[in-house]
Amino acid sequence: MPELPEVETVRRQLEDVVVGRTITRLTIHDPLLVTPASPAAVRAAVVGRRVTALGRRGKYLQLALDSGDTVVAHLRMTGRLHHSGGRPVPPDRHRRARIGLDDGTTVDFSDTRRFGRLWVLGPDHPDIRDDWSAKLGVEPLTPQFTPEVLGDALRGRATTIKAALLDQRRVAGIGNIYADESLFQAGIHPHRPAGSLDADEIRALRDAIVDRLQVGIAQGGASIDRYRDTLGRRGTMQDMLRAHLHEGDPCPVCGTTIVKTRVAQRGTYHCPSCQPAS
DNA sequence: ATTTTCCCCTGCCGGC
DNA sequence: TGCCGGCAGGGGAAAA
Numbered sequence: 001m002p003e004l005p006e007v008e009t010v011r012r013q014l015e016d017v018v019v020g021r022t023i024t025r026l027t028i029h030d031p032l033l034v035t036p037a038s039p040a041a042v043r044a045a046v047v048g049r050r051v052t053a054l055g056r057r058g059k060y061l062q063l064a065l066d067s068g069d070t071v072v073a074h075l076r077m078t079g080r081l082h083h084s085g086g087r088p089v090p091p092d093r094h095r096r097a098r099i100g101l102d103d104g105t106t107v108d109f110s111d112t113r114r115f116g117r118l119w120v121l122g123p124d125h126p127d128i129r130d131d132w133s134a135k136l137g138v139e140p141l142t143p144q145f146t147p148e149v150l151g152d153a154l155r156g157r158a159t160t161i162k163a164a165l166l167d168q169r170r171v172a173g174i175g176n177i178y179a180d181e182s183l184f185q186a187g188i189h190p191h192r193p194a195g196s197l198d199a200d201e202i203r204a205l206r207d208a209i210v211d212r213l214q215v216g217i218a219q220g221g222a223s224i225d226r227y228r229d230t231l232g233r234r235g236t237m238q239d240m241l242r243a244h245l246h247e248g249d250p251c252p253v254c255g256t257t258i259v260k261t262r263v264a265q266r267g268t269y270h271c272p273s274c275q276p277a278s
Numbered sequence: 279a280t281t282t283t284c285c286c287c288t289g290c291c292g293g294c
Numbered sequence: 295t296g297c298c299g300g301c302a303g304g305g306g307a308a309a310a
Contacts, residue, residue: 001303032287059304076304078288094288113287115304159281168305176303225302226289265283266303 002075004140004173005216005237006227007059010081013230015054017083017105018063022050025100033096033109033118045069045120046099058136058172069122072132073109079116082108083230112226136172140209145171147203154202157194161205163264164194174209176266177222177237177244182208184243189275190268191261215240243269 002010026046028039046065055062061081063071075081082089084106092110097118099107109118121132137153138145153170154161164170165179174182183190185208188201197205221227221235224245228234242252246269247260256273 003304074304077302111287112289113303115287157280163281166304264281267301 001077001175001177001225002079002221002227003059003175003178003216004056004213005178005219006221006235007056007061007075007173008217009221009229009235010075011054011056011061014061014081014083014107017085017230018051018101018107019054020051022102023047023099024102025098027098027100028096029098030096030111030114032114033111033116035117037120042118042120045122045124046071057133057139058168059175060132060136067122069120069124072119072121074117075111076113076115076117078112078226080108080110080226080228081230082110082228082232084108085231107230136168137170138172140171140173140213145206145210147199147206150206150209151197151199151202154194154197159194160190160263161188161192161194161197162190162266162268165209166264166266171209173213176268177224177241178209178212178216180244180269181212181241184270184275185212187274187276189277190263190270191277243271245269 023046026043028034028042031039034042049065049067051063052066053064059074061073065071086105089106089108092108094110094112095108096111097109109116138149154164157164162179162183165174182205186204188205216222216237219235219237219240220229222237223234224238243258246258249258251258251271251274254271254273256271258269259272261268
């Protein structure tokens with residue numbers, strides 16, 4: 001499940017091979033990928049355009065085109081982007097689209113569960129909302145992500161801190177893996193009301209989020225389910241998880257058995273001793 | 279307005 | 295062996 005570190009890993013790899021290239025072909029095998037737009041409209045907006053930059057906002061990838069439009073992609077649960085690098089690409093029955101570049105290479109959007117989406121945003125596409133980025137919260141790996149900003153995002157919230165971290169309007173890019181790992185590192189119980197954290201806890205949580213996301217990027221992401229990088233390689237962050245998916249295992253810090261609960265419809269893992277309920 | 283629940287999808291896994 | 299229910303979850307819509 002690609003979260004910020006996984007998307008950032010893909011962004012950095014794609015940046016090297018896509019920026020400056022012109023898109024010569026776009027084949028959409030699964031129209032659901034571009035819903036509600038039509039494959040023909042997306043193809044018309046993209047083919048013949050040069051890619052000028054590759055950005056990221058939260059878990060979204062942004063492909064800037066020389067037309068002024070932006071292609072926005074979200075991998076959701078099982079989406080992958082694979083760059084051919086000029087080598088033969090093995091058959092993939094989950095391929096949803098193929099982008100052809102002017103150097104003869106291809107970028108394939110593959111997605112087993114078909115939750116992934118791709119949009120074209122720009123002045124010529126008024127049917128698609130252009131304010132998506134404004135709805136997202138602060139970018140956690142920027143200087144703007146201070147304890148004060150995190151505190152403001154959590155103040156007065158009655159929902160659990162875990163649910164608040166998963167809410168992309170608070171902080172952008174955190175998913176189930178890094179929410180669990182950040183709360184573990186900060187020693188905060190996932191069921192705590194978001195608004196009940198004191199200043200020390202907020203500072204610890206901010207530091208833990210930044211640290212876990214940075215380590216995640218350094219490890220090339222977590223390949224828990226189907227995540228792979230643009231060359232099909234696994235990341236190694238899954239080997240460094242201390243609470244997430246570790247139900248029944250001893251806590252690596254104190255030895256207490258890791259517990260699994262459910263928060264916001266998501267499996268949630270914590271250490272009852274290191275992360276006290278109050 | 280905030281918070282929770284449901285739903286989209288497919289593959290996998292345990293139970294019978 | 296094969297069928298079936300349950301589970302996994304990001305995010306948006308709908309409901310509470």
